[in-house]
Amino acid sequence: MSRHARRTSPRALAAVVTAIALAGCAAATGGAVEGGVFRSPKGYRVTLPAGWTVAPDGAADLTLRHEGPRAGMLADATCGGPRRSPALVTRHLAFGVTARRDVVRETLEIGGRPAARMELRGQLEGVEVGVEAFAVQGPRCLYDFLYVAPVEDFEAGRDAFHRFVESLGE
Secondary structure (H helix, E strand, C coil): CCCCCCCCCHHHHHHHHHHHHHHHCCCCCCCEEECCEEECCCCCEEECCCCCEECCCCCCCEEEEEECCEEEEEEEEEECCCCCCHHHHHHHCCCCCEEEEEEEEEEEEECCEEEEEEEEEEEECCEEEEEEEEEEECCCEEEEEEEEEECCCHHHHHHHHHHHHHCCEC
């Protein structure tokens, strides 16, 4: 780590994850985790990555934290109401991040569903973070996925995040 890199405490990471969750998602809806699979009352499921723990104070359907590497991720669904484009939703998921520098914005498919992906770097509550977001359009719901970590830990958790997104089932 360079002498200018900033170490982030678990408490600061929790604040980062919570701030992003509150910025982009609706109120928590409950749900249950059984056998490593989260089942939402909204009718979808995702598989929790190994080593990640459920954060009970998240504002999304599911908020996860990891201590090594330090990171957080979430899943949320918006069902009913007006349809929003996945690309628009990914922009909203990064509210609260300042000094943003876009890395990637693209449209793609995940599991045969239209999706958008965004990756950026920026500041959140004084911490330099990497953020990656996916929005996936399902037949009934729009699914939001968000991953955030201090930049020095960002790459270490990305594979787990991608597996988390790809595990989406309805």
